Amino acid sequence: MKINDTIGILLGCRPDKKVLSIDPDHSVYEALEILAQYNIGVLLVCKDNLLVGIFSERDYARKGILGGLTSRETKVSQLMTSPVISVSPKHTVDECMTLMTEHDFRHLPVVQNDTVVGVISIGDLVKWVISGQQQTIQALEGYIAGAYPS
16 A cells, blocks of 8 residues: 555455446435435536536535525536546556645546546545555564564
8 A cells, every 4th residue: 555556456445336426417406415325525427427527515515505506406517516637547646646635626536438437535545645654664663573574
């Protein structure tokens, strides 16, 4: 678990590989129901199996509520962030952390051959890096204690 590992490796290690999405013509209320049901903060917005946007709780709060829009009458397409920055499974953890930090977002779709294969969060990346650091610390402690394999 290293910072130069690919996102494909990270995605392969996650138990839940389901990617949730919504059509841009659905209501914001329907999107919020899905977010609440699955206890997540973002939904990919797909039209004809192509990624066209991303909808987050932040979008709803800043563009919907503050804009005076009602969730039942507003379409996801009106509040979603588009175009979407995405990465491929070949991008590294480090590249994704840099991209997310530079653009100030917390979720990043992973796309391969125009098909969404996953979504990663900044939390996923931080956990990955911490796990790698813990493994390094354990190996160094073993080396110091003389238990390091020859």
